Structure formats: C-alpha cells, structure tokens
Amino acid sequence: EPEVTQTPSHQVTQMGQEVILRCVPISNHLYFYWYRQILGQKVEFLVSFYNNEISEKSEIFDDQFSVERPDGSNFTLKIRSTKLEDSAMYFCASSDSDGETQYFGPGTRLLVL
Amino acid sequence: GDSVTQMEGPVTLSEEAFLTINCTYTATGYPSLFWYVQYPGEGLQLLLKATKADDKGSNKGFEATYRKETTSFHLEKGSVQVSDSAVYFCALIRNQAGTALIFGKGTTLSVSS
Numbered sequence: 001e002p003e004v005t006q007t008p009s010h011q012v013t014q015m016g017q018e019v020i021l022r023c024v025p026i027s028n029h030l031y032f033y034w035y036r037q038i039l040g041q042k043v044e045f046l047v048s049f050y051n052n053e054i055s056e057k058s059e060i061f062d063d064q065f066s067v068e069r070p071d072g073s074n075f076t077l078k079i080r081s082t083k084l085e086d087s088a089m090y091f092c093a094s095s096d097s098d099g100e101t102q103y104f105g106p107g108t109r110l111l112v113l
Numbered sequence: 114g115d116s117v118t119q120m121e122g123p124v125t126l127s128e129e130a131f132l133t134i135n136c137t138y139t140a141t142g143y144p145s146l147f148w149y150v151q152y153p154g155e156g157l158q159l160l161l162k163a164t165k166a167d168d169k170g171s172n173k174g175f176e177a178t179y180r181k182e183t184t185s186f187h188l189e190k191g192s193v194q195v196s197d198s199a200v201y202f203c204a205l206i207r208n209q210a211g212t213a214l215i216f217g218k219g220t221t222l223s224v225s226s
Contacts, residue, residue: 031211043157043202055211058142073180099210100145100164106156 002026004105006092012111013082019025021077021108023092033093033102033109034067036060043091050099082112119217123133126193126224132172134188134220136177136203144205146170146179146186148225152199160188160201164208193224 005024025032034046049058049067053078066078075094079086089109095101120135138146148160148170162169166181175190186203203217 033213035214040216041202043214043216045215048211048213049218056213058213082154093157093214095211097210099212100208101147101159101162101215102206103159104149112216 002036004092004094006090006108008108009106010109010111011097012017012022012113015084015112016081019079019110021079021090021092021110023075023105024073025075025092025094026096026103027073028092029103030095031055031095031099031102032067032069033076033095035091035093035104036088037091037107038085038088052062079110082110086110087112095104115205115207116213117121117203117205117215117217118221119201119220121220122224123221125220128195128224128226129192130191130224131168132188132197132222134201134203134222136182136186136188136217138186138205140184140205140207142207143181144207146177147204147206148175148177148186148188149202149216150203151202153199157202159222175218192224196225198222198224 007022037043046060068084089107092105095102145160149157161172163170163179163201169178173210200219202219204214
C-alpha cells in the first residue's frame with residue numbers, strides 16, 4: 001500500500017540554524033500539506049500546496065517557513081532560523097484529486113536547542 | 114472559525130469494554146468529518162470518515178455517525194482491545210479541495226487486560 005514517507009525521523013539543531021524537512025508524498029497525489037504537533041498539544045495546520053503554489057497557510061506559517069517541491073517526488077519544509085518554540089513533531093500529508101482525505105507520514109521530530 | 118471539541122482524556126477501560134469518545138464540531142457549511150488514530154511513537158492514521166449528514170464511517174470495529182442536528186461525530190467501539198490503546202483525534206475539513214484539517218485536542222485511550 002502506498003504511503004507518505006518523511007526524512008529524517010529525528011533532527012536536533014541549534015537555535016538560529018536552518019533545517020529542511022523532507023517528505024515523499026503518495027505518487028499520484030496532487031495536494032500536499034505540512035502540520036506540526038507540539039508535545040502534548042493538538043495537531044496544527046501549517047500550509048497546503050497544490051500545482052506548485054501555496055493554496056492555504058496558517059498564522060504559524062510566517063516568513064521563517066517556506067515549502068518547495070524541487071522535483072517530481074519530494075516536498076520540503078524549510079525553517080530558516082529555528083527558534084526553541086519550533087521544537088515539535090512535523091507531519092507531512094498528501095491527498096489525491098478530491099483534496100479531501102489526507103494521508104499522513106510518520107513525522108519528523110525536531111528538537112531545537 | 115471552524116473548531117472541533119473532544120472529550121477530555123485519558124479514558125481508561127478494561128479489555129472488552131464499550132468505548133465512546135465524544136466529538137462535536139462548529140463549522141459553516143457542511144464539512145467532512147474524520148477520526149484519526151496515533152499509536153505510541155507513530156504518525157497519524159486515518160481510522161474512518163463521513164462526508165455528509167447521517168453517513169456512518171466504520172473501520173476495525175470502530176464506528177461514528179455524522180449527526181448534523183447535534184453537530185456531533187462520536188466514536189464508538191463495542192469491545193475494545195489492549196491494542197486499541199492510542200490517541201484518537203477527531204477532525205473536520207471544509208468541502209473545498211486542499212484545505213486544512215482542523216483537529217480536536219485528542220483523547221488518550223488506555224486499555225488494560
């Protein structure tokens with residue numbers, strides 16, 4: 001069964017450093033998403049991406065964040081200058097042409113020191 | 114704005130007990146409703162969904178019925194197993210392709226033998 005994959009599974013970085021989180025969505029899916037989950041809290045939407053453009057973003061997704069689909073398979077989230085409060089589990093998701101049912105990857109746990 | 118409210122956990126049950134996790138929502142229009150499950154150390158897995166009023170989603174013995182009159186989507190299972198121990202998230206999405214899933218805070222279920 002096709003699935004969303006994410007790398008790395010864990011990343012530790014110093015405050016102020018740039019990080020890139022990588023995702024490979026399900027191959028025939030057209031919509032891509034990033035969410036985050038701070039430890040013990042709810043899952044929060046960051047951004048959705050369709051047809052090489054951001055289609056929706058939340059207040060959390062400020063100028064420190066960017067997304068890219070550099071090739072036909074990868075979807076990345078970049079945080080330019082990490083803060084302590086960026087420590088969270090980051091989930092990638094994708095959905096097919098109906099854009100409704102979202103399938104999630106296993107997540108990347110980011111720890112900013 | 115749109116929101117999802119779940120019953121506070123943790124919910125602690127003995128094996129074979131009946132499970133109900135309450136979920137209510139606030140939304141304009143007619144959202145689709147979902148239950149996702151997060152097993153310890155893993156990502157989010159879609160458990161079931163319902164896309165219109167009176168639809169019943171079901172999977173792995175879990176059921177939930179979309180009740181528009183009470184704006185609810187309560188999760189039920191007739192006989193829980195230890196392996197059902199996880200965090201359960203209720204979520205909604207507006208019926209517009211590629212938009213954000215809005216999650217409840219999650220309910221932790223712990224089942225003992």
